[in-house]
Amino acid sequence: MKKLRNEIWTGFSRVYTGKNIVKKRGRCLSYSDLDDIENVSVIVREGKIKAVLPTAKVGASLRKGLKKIDGQGAALMPGLIDSHTHLVFAGDRAGEFGQRCAGVTYAEIAQQGGGILTTVNATRLASQKMLLDLAVQRVKRAQSFGVTTLECKTGYGLDFETELKCLRVVDQVRKIFPEMTFVKTAMPHHAIPQGVSRETYFTESLQFLSRLHKESPFEAVDIFVDQCYFTHQDLKKLAAWAKRARVLLKVHADELVCTGSAGLGAKLGAVSVDHLLKISDPDIRQLAKSNTIATLLPGTALFLREPFAPARALLDAGARVALATDFNPGSCYSLNLPFMMHLGALHMRMNPAEVFAAVTINAAAALGQKNRGAILPGFIADFTALPVGDSGQASFEQVLYHMAW
Numbered sequence: 001m002k003k004l005r006n007e008i009w010t011g012f013s014r015v016y017t018g019k020n021i022v023k024k025r026g027r028c029l030s031y032s033d034l035d036d037i038e039n040v041s042v043i044v045r046e047g048k049i050k051a052v053l054p055t056a057k058v059g060a061s062l063r064k065g066l067k068k069i070d071g072q073g074a075a076l077m078p079g080l081i082d083s084h085t086h087l088v089f090a091g092d093r094a095g096e097f098g099q100r101c102a103g104v105t106y107a108e109i110a111q112q113g114g115g116i117l118t119t120v121n122a123t124r125l126a127s128q129k130m131l132l133d134l135a136v137q138r139v140k141r142a143q144s145f146g147v148t149t150l151e152c153k154t155g156y157g158l159d160f161e162t163e164l165k166c167l168r169v170v171d172q173v174r175k176i177f178p179e180m181t182f183v184k185t186a187m188p189h190h191a192i193p194q195g196v197s198r199e200t201y202f203t204e205s206l207q208f209l210s211r212l213h214k215e216s217p218f219e220a221v222d223i224f225v226d227q228c229y230f231t232h233q234d235l236k237k238l239a240a241w242a243k244r245a246r247v248l249l250k251v252h253a254d255e256l257v258c259t260g261s262a263g264l265g266a267k268l269g270a271v272s273v274d275h276l277l278k279i280s281d282p283d284i285r286q287l288a289k290s291n292t293i294a295t296l297l298p299g300t301a302l303f304l305r306e307p308f309a310p311a312r313a314l315l316d317a318g319a320r321v322a323l324a325t326d327f328n329p330g331s332c333y334s335l336n337l338p339f340m341m342h343l344g345a346l347h348m349r350m351n352p353a354e355v356f357a358a359v360t361i362n363a364a365a366a367l368g369q370k371n372r373g374a375i376l377p378g379f380i381a382d383f384t385a386l387p388v389g390d391s392g393q394a395s396f397e398q399v400l401y402h403m404a405w
C-alpha cells in the first residue's frame, strides 16, 4: 500500500477506527470496544488523517485536490504492525526442522553445532546484496498479509561487521519500500558466539554498539535474557546504554525458563518485553502496572511445541498486549501476522478487540510509534483492507476466521 498523501478513502462497507481502544489506551477491552462505522469517508492530507466523516457530508470543497480511493465494499482498518521480526539473515534451517520432526531435540541440534550458529555462519558469509535480496522478498511477503509497519532486528551477525551489514540492509529496504514504515532494532545480544565467554562477548559488544549506532542509527536495542544467554546484570547495563543513547529498550524475556526478566524489563522502562512463555505471576502484576507492552509470539510457541504465553492472565490483570510473528529461521518461519491473530483469538482466548489492539496501537507503542494504529484525525494514514467473506461481508472477524489463508 502506498504512503498516503492527499486522498479520500471512500466506498468501504465499514471502517474500524479503533476509537474506543485508543480511549482505553489498549487495556481492559471487551468485544464491544471494536467499533466500526458504516458509510464514512476518510480524508487524508499530507499523509495524516484529517477527518473521518459520513460520505454524505463530503461536499465538493472537501474533495478538492484529493485522489479518490474506492474501497468497493471492503472494510478498512489501521495498517497491521508486526512489532517483532528477525528480518535479516541468510540461509534456512529446513534440514534441522526435518531432524526435529524425526525426534531430535532443539538442544541436541544445538550441541551438534546447529541452531542459531548455523544462521550466524551463513549470515557472516553472505554479501550485503544477497541479504538485501532475501529481505526484499520477505518484506513483499509481509506486505501481502496487510502489514504496513515492520520491526527488523539484527542478531545473526554477533560481530561488528556483520551486525553493521544487517543494519545497512534495513536502511536499503527503507528506500525500496517508502510506503512502509520500518523500525530498526540492533540485537547483537541475541546469542553468544562460539569460542567466547559471555562476559567477554557482552563487554565487547556493548562497546561496538555505540559505533554501530553512529554508522547506521537504530531506534531500539534488544537482548535475549535467559538461561545460558544473557543475565539480569547485562540487561541493566544495556538499559543504561539505551538511556544514554536515547534508544528504546526491548527484551526477549522468560522464553525458555522463568528468570524474572519481564518484570525487570518493565522496571527498567523497556518499551516491550517479548515471548513471556514462562512469566511469573508477580511479573504479570508488575507488567499490568507499567506502560511496557507484553508482546506475545504464538507462532514461536506453536513451532516449538510449547504452551502459549498466558495471554488471558496478562489481559485480565490489565497489561497491554501486542501480537507479532517473531519471524526467524529457527523458531518461527512465518510472516503471516493474520495467522498469529487467529492463534491469539482462538488458542489464547483473546477477544476480537484485544486482537485488534495487539496489532495496531499496542504494537505501535511497542515500537515507540506515536499517532499510529487508529483511523482518527491526527493519526498517520496507514490502512489495511480486510477480506470479504464468501457471504460478501467484509469484517475484522474475517481475518481471524481465515486460518493461515
Ligand SMILES: [Zn+2]
Binding pocket: 084, 086, 252, 326, 328
Ligand atoms: Zn525474537
